[in-house]
Amino acid sequence: MDQDVVERLKNFSLTSEEKEEVALEERDILKSKAECVRSLEDKKRVLTGKTWTFDNQFLLLREWSEKLADNEEAFNSVEIWVQIWNLPFHWVSMETGRKIGNKFPRILDVDIPDAGTTKGRYIRILAEINLQKPLLRGTNIKLNSETHWLDFKYENMQNFCFYCGLIGHLEKGCNTRRDDLRNNDIKDGQFGDWLRAHEVTPSRQFNRSPKTPGGT
Numbered sequence: 001m002d003q004d005v006v007e008r009l010k011n012f013s014l015t016s017e018e019k020e021e022v023a024l025e026e027r028d029i030l031k032s033k034a035e036c037v038r039s040l041e042d043k044k045r046v047l048t049g050k051t052w053t054f055d056n057q058f059l060l061l062r063e064w065s066e067k068l069a070d071n072e073e074a075f076n077s078v079e080i081w082v083q084i085w086n087l088p089f090h091w092v093s094m095e096t097g098r099k100i101g102n103k104f105p106r107i108l109d110v111d112i113p114d115a116g117t118t119k120g121r122y123i124r125i126l127a128e129i130n131l132q133k134p135l136l137r138g139t140n141i142k143l144n145s146e147t148h149w150l151d152f153k154y155e156n157m158q159n160f161c162f163y164c165g166l167i168g169h170l171e172k173g174c175n176t177r178r179d180d181l182r183n184n185d186i187k188d189g190q191f192g193d194w195l196r197a198h199e200v201t202p203s204r205q206f207n208r209s210p211k212t213p214g215g216t
Contacts, residue, residue, distance in 0.1 A: 051079055051156070077128050078167070079108060081155040083197045084123045086148060087141070096141075097123040100150065103139055105130055124155075134165030135195055153197035165191040 012018075084100055094110050101107035104127035111124040129135070138151045160167045164176040171177060180186050 076131050080129050082125050082127045083153040085151040097125050101125040155197040157196045162191050
């Protein structure tokens, strides 16, 4: 684009008015510089702050780069606080949270809410959720011969399908359910509102690193 302008200007015959330069001083652009700094600060706050939502959907924001359009996985994940329920009280620890978090593609933080209240019954992990896979409903955990099933509950969950477990659509628009219905192979009751965390702990301040295509 810039080269096109340069080539076009080579063919211009400028008038005296057009040749006369407009002289700027540093003070003329001070306000613009300040606005640029504020814009960069706003950009950082948006990219590293909370997970954004709009119209009951997750709004996925990524820092632009030339390779963004070619990266099919750039918008395939979202970061959500996941509550881990049913842990024996004496198993609750940061290390336990990190090990359970390995069920997810990536974890960014582990939080143990205040003990001595209802919030003391679970661990929270800030996890990267793969939008191409069904939500994890829980996992088994074992210590020696003792095994427990743990429930996962997702905070501030937006629209997800109660049939296939994918985030981003509802059951009435589920292609998997439509195909199963055609094949007389319906599997109801696999997912439901019970995956939503109805007891939400205010998240402490956590600054994420802006996601860039190909990065982590």
